[in-house]
Amino acid sequence: MKFAKRYSFWKIFWVVVGLYTVFGLIGILAVSLIPKEANKLSSIFTWRIAVKTVLSVLFATVFYYVSINYYYHFISAKKKLLHFIRFSVILVLFSFGYHIASHFLFPESTGENDANAALVVFGVSINTIFFIGVSLLIAYLTNLRDQQKQHKVLEAQKLQLEIEKSQANFNFLKAQINPHFLHNTLNFLYAKSLPYSAELSEGILTLSDIMRYALSEGNAKDGKAPLKDEIEHVRNVIKINQLRFSNNLKVHFDVEGVVNGAQIIPFILITLVENAFKHGDLKSTEHPIVIKLKVNHDSLYFYCQNRKKTGPKELSTGIGLDNIKKRLDLAYDSHYQLLIRDEADVYTTELTINQL
Structure with missing residues (x-):
């Protein structure tokens, strides 16, 4: 069975080890705070408990590694419901097999030698449902987060393409205009108009500054312009509109x-x-x-x-x-x-x- 490995085995392993350690310490602390139960602490540190804990960590790691990655693949690839049911049945059988084997291999550690078989099955069922539910939830949230990231990347790429297209159009239009010719012409008109109308010559000079900024900053290499130049551009636009009115x-x-x-x-x-x-x-x-x-x-x-x-x-x-x-x-x-x-x-x- 091939599926996308969204989470690595070792990442899940260390998370499981961390959770077992935290909950184990909490349990030991809780027992030590109860006087009647404190004398039972010595019975916890046995080789049977150690072996069962190691096997539990390995089982949880394998279970979550396989289930989370498969459910992630199922959700993201939109597989048929039949695949989901078939795989879930396999997980249930795997979980039942492990818990039943653990029950009979470590009877003292579980304290269930005389327990009713129905209670054992019920407990295993609850554990299995919890494991599968957690796997589904993690897979769903991971897929949702990945989709959001992918959507954001695609939007950024689309925006970049639009900007590059606009830049190409700008460069094409700019190529049709010789900036130096335009600037020199406006300066010539400014000089010629100066003796006749100070207001007209000022307008021509301001227009020259506006055109120079538009043509020079439109293709800035790093995509940014000095803020002081942008402010001056705003002042020039206000100024030329004042001249108009x-x-x-x-x-x-x-x-x-x-x-x-x-x-x-x-x-x-x-x-x-x-x-x-x-x-x-x-x-x-x-x-x-x-x-x-x-x-x-x-x-x-x-x-x-x-x-x-x-x-x-x-x-x-x-x-x-x-x-x-x-x-x-x-x-x-x-x-x-x-x-x-x-x-x-x-x-x-x-x-x-x-x-x-």
């Missing part, structure tokens, strides 16, 4: 802590800010867009809240936020928390990263 946008952006040296996966913060710009009321003096960033050692807290627009709403696909969650999962695993509160009039996002 004649500096009438009500936006408060505060940064606390030391950002130099810290790194973050690029375009995470700006996506949350752009979401607020897209769906928020940008001109409310009473309810401005509030953006806060706090850095403390290797942790980051980002907060963005905006008042929702009144009237017709722009259709939101949610792709941007879904993409953020996937990228955060891949980069920070369980070391981050993204909270989104979508209330009637207010939209709030909070991002906490515990290990930058």
Whole structure:
């Protein structure tokens, strides 16, 4: 009979030895605390008890090794019920054979010389049901845990493929644009516009910085960008939007802590800010867009809240936020928390990263 050996023989052996040792010590301690029973301790340390204990450990090890591994294989491979019943019957016969042989080989140790045969069978049945039940439970929980791990690995692989595909598309689009040509052209337009309009030239320069960051950090080798550059990118996006609306946008952006040296996966913060710009009321003096960033050692807290627009709403696909969650999962695993509160009039996002 071939089956997947999920648990090794020696791992099960040492667990069984540990359990026998713990329960044996508890039993000895309990007996020693009872004055009337304390004088019986000497009868416990005999060669018959020692031999029976060794055989019990070996039986339990073999039983659990075979049963847990087979039941694990049965559950994971979804075998037919007939295989399960047939194997369980074999286990029952094996258990009965061992316990009956033990009963007759070590009558003094069991103290059941005159016991009713029905009681012996009942005791063996209870032991067998317990052994099989424990084996099934361990096999089921192990299979459940392995499936969860496998699902998580597959999700990570799928996410990695999506990111690689997006990166390939980005690189393809980037190849269609000569970054140096674009940057030089914008600088030329900036220089030409400077004598005529300081506001226009400032907008061109800001756009140049935005494009340079987008094209340079989009394919970062380690997947991360300096946090100070991401913050500057957010400031530039806010700045160019202010120019679009004649500096009438009500936006408060505060940064606390030391950002130099810290790194973050690029375009995470700006996506949350752009979401607020897209769906928020940008001109409310009473309810401005509030953006806060706090850095403390290797942790980051980002907060963005905006008042929702009144009237017709722009259709939101949610792709941007879904993409953020996937990228955060891949980069920070369980070391981050993204909270989104979508209330009637207010939209709030909070991002906490515990290990930058």
